Structure formats: structure tokens, C-alpha cells
Amino acid sequence: MKKRYLLAPGPTPVPEHVLLEMAAPMVHHRTPQFSAIFGEAAEDAKYLFQTKQDVLILASTGTGAMEGSIVNCLSPGDKILAINGGKFGERWGKIGETYGMSVVWHEVEWGTACDPAAIKKILDDDPDIRAVCVQASETSTAAAHPIEALAKLTRDRDDCLLIVDGITGVGVFPLPMDDWGIDVLLTGSQKALCLPPGLALVSLSEKAWKFADQSKCPKFYFDFKKEKKNLANKTSAYTPAVSLVIGLRKVLQDVKEDGLDVVHARHNRLARATRAAAQALGLRLCAPDSPADSCTGFFVPESVDGAKLVKCIRDEFGVTLAGGQDQWKGKILRVAHLGYIDTFDVVVAISAVEMALKKFGHPVELGKGVAAAQEILLEGY
């Protein structure tokens, strides 16, 4: 009967009514019944992506859509700029190298955003760069990159795409694909879409589809042109992940009903509340100058073992937060605001952190972080 709370940046909690919807009897994927569901989900996904372009629905997790974006838009030998400010930025470069591209690694200090002026200089100096690959929200550091500013650099260059991993960005904060001129935008089901993992969504601008016409990378399962053709018939090239697509349709209906602005505002309020709480507790934020609203990261006090803290909060208190990855392993805590997370989840997360810090002998005034969060959380009411 131990009560559990899932507050890590993905997979995120799935709303109960969506779990039940996905637990309905299986339907065949090549039927008018399912095509209607698939078509509705794909249509509503355009609202989420703020685009008039098709949004492809893939049976894979987000990394598959990242790989798909590279192999569909580019060719071996192409030069790409990988903005590497964390574990996921690094992934862009690794995928590019896997497919024989010439990767220009742009290293960004963990916890900071890239500087658009620096990117502008790189692009100006090297006209061979065919794509800028970046995260909207670098989940490993809880930092956001300035996508709008980057899009201003690429949208007037016919020969350079902006490819954005929006896995913890889409549905969290504004990323109006068409308005800003993002060329490739992708996300995964297990973040703001509050579904189980196993679906990826990706959309390409007209410019990106032109790149796709020229692409020489091999692709079969992640063949976007084939998917686009099938989408016109409200289906996918290969068997879709039926139950997840059923959940997707439901969640997107909910997002539309709430309104994207409201959804973004909720994430922002929860994020600001969590940041305020961390600061009230004297905990240093991971990305103080460019925090993402997807999750908030903060350093644990140096006297405390972060890995043990996460474990205590999870196994003893029943609250699953995330620790750090790679260079920040054992050093940080991350609290998610993604998807089906609301006011009192922040209260739960912060109070769990306070209690754990006290248990670990760190001087902490219980309730101080909670109070700071509450001040901001009240804005929502």
C-alpha cells in the first residue's frame, strides 16, 4: 500500500482516464475505426506543434525520431553543427558521426544555453553547415536553448536547417514551429504528452522536405517520405503502436480543450515555484540563467551524496525524482513539471527534498521551500 509519486522528467505520470482508454480492447490498425483515430491524433498534433505541416507518428521512442531527422534530411559527408550542452546534445553529434557526417561540435557549458551570437559567427564563417541540431530543453541539465533566436539565424538560409529535439520542450513552452521557422521539430510520448514511452512525433518544414528529397542516407523503418505518403491515408507505413496512438488522441483532445497557452502557463508556474523553493532552501540551480520549464535541476549540498538522496526519496518516501547523468551523476536532483503534474506535485517534491536533506543531516528549515513554492503556485488560482 506504499503510495508512490512519479515526478522525474520522463516517463511521466499517465492520467487515469488515459490509462483506461488505452486498456480498451485492441482494434485492428487497417480499419476505418482506427484510421479515424490515427487521423484525428495526427491532426491535433499539428495544433500541438503549431504547424500546418504534417506531424508523423512513429512507433519508437524519441531517439528514433532524432535519428530519423538526421537520416531523412541529410547525407553522408554533410557538415552539421551539434550544440552540445548535455547528454542529449551529445546524442545529435553521435548520430551524425554514425552516418558519416562531418560534425562540428559546439561545446556549451552544462547548465547554460548556447549563445546565438556565437552560433551566428560559426554559420557565417562556415557556409558548408547544413544543419544546426539542438535541444529545446536539454533534459540532462534542465537548461533551455534559445530556439527562437537560432531560428532567426537559419530561416533565411536556404541551405541550412534548424533541427530541434523538443522531447521535453513540445507541450511545455512555446515552440511555434511555423512562426519561428523551425525546420524539424520532434517529441516523444512519455514527457509532456503524459503517455507511456513508445511513440515519437516529428514534423518537417517545407524546407526540410526539400532537404529530404536530396538525402542519401539509408533508411527503412524511419523513412519519413514513406510515412508522409501513408499519413495522407490516415495510416502509417508499418504497424502503428495502436494503444499508444489511442492514448495520444485522448491526450491531444485534452491539450486542445485546455488550450496550449494554459498548458504552457501551468508548466511555467510549476517551474518558477520549484526554482523559488530550491533557492529558498539555499540550493544552487543547475541552469540559473536559462532554466527550462520542463524540469528544475539543483545541486545537492556538497556534504550530501546525491545518489543516496535520490534513493532515499524514492525508496523510503515513495517519490521518484531524477538524479544527474554523466558529469553531474550524484551531484544534482531534478524535479519534473512535465505533463500530468500540477500544483500539489510541486509541494510533494519540495517537501520530500526538505525531509530528505534533514534526514541526511543537512541544516534545513522544514517548510521554507514549500512556502516559497506556495507563493508562486497561488498565482494559478
Add this chain to the structure above:
Amino acid sequence: MKKRYLLAPGPTPVPEHVLLEMAAPMVHHRTPQFSAIFGEAAEDAKYLFQTKQDVLILASTGTGAMEGSIVNCLSPGDKILAINGGKFGERWGKIGETYGMSVVWHEVEWGTACDPAAIKKILDDDPDIRAVCVQASETSTAAAHPIEALAKLTRDRDDCLLIVDGITGVGVFPLPMDDWGIDVLLTGSQKALCLPPGLALVSLSEKAWKFADQSKCPKFYFDFKKEKKNLANKTSAYTPAVSLVIGLRKVLQDVKEDGLDVVHARHNRLARATRAAAQALGLRLCAPDSPADSCTGFFVPESVDGAKLVKCIRDEFGVTLAGGQDQWKGKILRVAHLGYIDTFDVVVAISAVEMALKKFGHPVELGKGVAAAQEILLEGY
């Protein structure tokens, strides 16, 4: 309140207790709680595959595992033999061509099995062939290929693999990977495993892993060596499809409890009953000489429009069977025996076919096919 029956060869019905298990609250994938689930599922999958080798669990449908098998075991320029006796055999060749392989197309008449003697001659004549790619059960024609005989041809050749698409074979009829010497065996979740689509399972022999060490194809999402390394820690390289893995563990427990022999025997009995019914009704079997136990295909009478028949059975009677694909579109009906399908599902399918044929003006003695099926179905009791 219309009652519906799903009897097409995938996605197949998901048992109610498995639907509920997958509807439990989401769990984080990097926790001891989920690792235990993932580890158990992977372990029990070895029982299903009848192998001592690792079984990788991928967040994709079966086609992803087919592509993965090619790109992990082979290199551009390699020569492969694609046994093309249907829509899925054709897929092997297309994947090979996508990755720059030299594909030897071995055409097999739809509805028949390949002849091992012919394959032996091809391999003897062309020692450059690095892999024989085949379906255990070619779902589009309802025919089975002679995997044991093919394995006898490849297992003593150090330089040639047998790569088997077991998507509608594994868990249906015997495919003892280690005993027969199958080098790559794969399946998908939405067939005999009676889960929603979205998971693929694949296992490689020691010989296939040696090929993987030499492979020069690019791969990232479907990187089997990376998956194998992660599996040792009871996890996957990228986010696993958590809810489906939870379902997989449950289904595999059920399969182990029933026993693989019993599961195979059930599929065989249902298949034989359905074949007998079709023949009693004077319907010509699609694969009379080498029928697969995964599904039974039969031609609709020439006076009847097969597409309309499928539609009537589905939309009016509520029973989803499958029609034909490609060259057999509108000409055949397929009834599945895969997974969570039992005695009275055959009765439902056959009686629906009888009633529809009568409705379409074809002379049919109602109950005659059902009776023929019942004779065989009774063997199970």
C-alpha cells in the same frame, strides 16, 4: 453495444488481465523496480525463443527488428539471399537494397514454401552469400517456410547466416533457435504475444554476434551491441516502452505456465480446424501444402468480392478477419490463430464466413464448416 471480435493476424486480442496490468500507474525506467521487470521479461523471452542467447527488447514494431538484423549483422556490398514468397519476404530484399547490399531475389510462388534443395544449390553455387533471409510464417500468404531444413544448410557454413522473421512464428509453432541453429530470430509484440504493437524481440546466435563485430552498416537506434551491453544491466540503451514491457513480462509468465508445447499444440489445433472448415465449405486454401499455424488463408469464391466480404463480416457482424494484400487483394480471407485465440473463436470466424457467403448469394450449407472445425476442436478436450 455492438460486440466485436478481433481475429486478424495482428494486432491480436490482448487478454483482459494483461490490459489491466498495463493500465497500472507508470513507473520510471531507471529504477530497481523496473529493472526487475525488464530483466524477468528478457529472461523469460529466452524460454520463448528456446535459446541460451540474450533476447533484446526493442521499442519498435517488428519491421524495426528486421532492419536491425540486417544493419547489425551485415555490411554494404554483402550479398544476401531474400526468399520472397510474399509481402514480408519482399521486405527483406528491400531492406537489403536500402543498405547497399547485393540482393539475390529468390522468388517463391505465393502460397508455397521455398524448396530447401533449391536453396542448397544457390548457396553451393554462390559462396559469397552472407545471409539467407526468410519468414518462418509468411503472413501475407499463410504459408510456412521450412526453417529447420534451411538451418541445416547454413549452420555448418561459417560465412552465412540464417535470419528468420518469426513475427508470426515465434510462440506459434516450434522454432527452437539453438537446437536448429537459427542465427537471428525476431518477433513482434502484437502477434502470438498478444500485446499491443510497439515492441520487437530479437536474438542472435554466437555466429551472428561475430558477424555483428564485422558489420559496417550505420546504426544508432537499432544498435544491437549497445542493447546487449545494456541488457546485462537489465535495461535498454534508450527509454524502453515501459507499459508494453510490463505486459510482456506477464504474457511470458503465462506462456511459461502453460508450457510452450501446449501453446504450440493449441495453435496447431485451431489451424487444422480452420483448414478443415474451409475445405468442408469448398474454399481453396491459400497454402495447401505448407500451411502456417499462425493464420489460415483461403480464396473466396470467384463470384464474390473478397473486399466487400471482409467489410460485411467486420462492419455488419462485428468480426475482424483480414483480406489479402498486394496480388491477393480482394481474393482471400485470412483467419488468425495467434495468441489469445481459442476454440470458440474458430467457431465464430467460420460461422461468420458461412453467414456472409450465404448473404452474398454463394451456395453454402450453413453449419457445415463449423461442424468440420468442431470435430478437430474437440481433440483439445
